[in-house]
Amino acid sequence: xxxxxxxxxxxxxxxxxxxxxxxxxxxxxxxxxxxxxxxxxxxxxxxxxxxxxxxxxxxxxxxxxxxxxxxxxxxxxxxxxxxxxxxxxxxxxxxxxxx
Numbered sequence: 001x002x003x004x005x006x007x008x009x010x011x012x013x014x015x016x017x018x019x020x021x022x023x024x025x026x027x028x029x030x031x032x033x034x035x036x037x038x039x040x041x042x043x044x045x046x047x048x049x050x051x052x053x054x055x056x057x058x059x060x061x062x063x064x065x066x067x068x069x070x071x072x073x074x075x076x077x078x079x080x081x082x083x084x085x086x087x088x089x090x091x092x093x094x095x096x097x098x099x
Contacts, residue, residue: 028090030083037075040098056089056096063088 038051051059065071067080067088083091 059092
């Protein structure tokens with residue numbers, strides 16, 4: 001199998017596993033800690049954006065930007081460094097699927 005094919009298979013597996021996590025009622029590892037700052041309820045007023053129902057690509061992109069230092073934050077830049085790409089994808093998929 002060539003390098004391009006391996007990359008495609010890896011991407012397909014990642015998307016499949018993130019989709020399975022999104023369908024799960026149980027939050028993936030690390031996701032429950034987000035609610036300490038990101039309110040789940042629309043009735044809660046906070047300057048920190050809600051993650052529930054947000055586009056998973058937007059969530060994952062923001063977390064990767066915080067992790068790399070491209071996006072500045074007070075604590076998110078430090079928190080995001082603790083997550084792998086797979087964990088970020090799973091968390092983003094799960095929050096994106098919540099309503």
